[in-house]
Amino acid sequence: MSEQNKPFVITDRRKFTSDGEPRPDADPSPEKERNDPPPAPAAAATPAAGPVAVESTDSASENDAASPESADEPPALTAEQSDQARSAYQQTADRLDTAIRAANPGMDHPPAMSFEQIIHSVYMSAIMQLGGATPEGQQPQVDLMGARQSVDMLGVLAEKTKGNLTPDEARLLDNALFELRMGFLEITQALARSAAAKGPGGNGLGAGPGSGPAPGRPSIVR
Secondary structure, X not given: OOHHHOOOOOOOOOOEXXXXXXXXXXXXXXXXXXXXXXXXXXXXXXXXXXXXXXXXXXXXXXXXHHOHHHOOOOOOOOHHHHHHHHHHHHHHHHHHHHHHHHXXXXXXXXXXXXXXXXXXXXXXXXXXXXXXXXXXXXXXXXXXXXXXXXXXXXXXXXXXXXXXOOHHHHHHHHHHHHHHHHHHHHHHHHHHHHHHHHOOOOOOOOOOOXXXXXXXXXXXXX
16 A cells, blocks of 8 residues: 555544543553753853953052052143243233333332242241231230241251252351241240239130230230
8 A cells, every 4th residue: 555545543642531531542651741941041251260350450440540640649741831831921920010110110120039039038927927017016916827837838948958059048048947936936935924924814825714915915816
């Protein structure tokens, strides 16, 4: 019998009838449940070996921290930037001098700034802070903290310019520091004596509660 003329055979593999009863001709072997395994999860992107991404990030962070651009310090100026700033400043200052002389005929040209003028400026500021510029008959107002900063400023100048000054500049700076330091000591000792004379009720700065300093004696500004 040829393959084309073979009859079709239909096999009923149902185990139960339409009434729910077991079929007598059903295959007694239990039907295997299809438990297909779940699809495998996608492979993790993390490589099994070799440096991880965190290490490269930390390395980049260290490089950024070591670079001068990421630090708090401002970037270094180029020589061209410094020259441009100096030139622009000088041109503006010259125009200002011209305008002042035009408004004040006969006025002398302001002297150029020098190291001696810097010392004189800080020295006079300290003298005023110690009450040296107080008009006669008025109560001196002493700014001890301001005077101390001015004296320390000259001390920094003396330290940083050591060995780079002319004999006249060094002598002027030494004399200014000596006079200001002695004046500072004199004022602080005078205030201490004034506080001691006030007795226990004094505040330690030459003035008791509810009373002002004695006329002619220095008082502290801050």
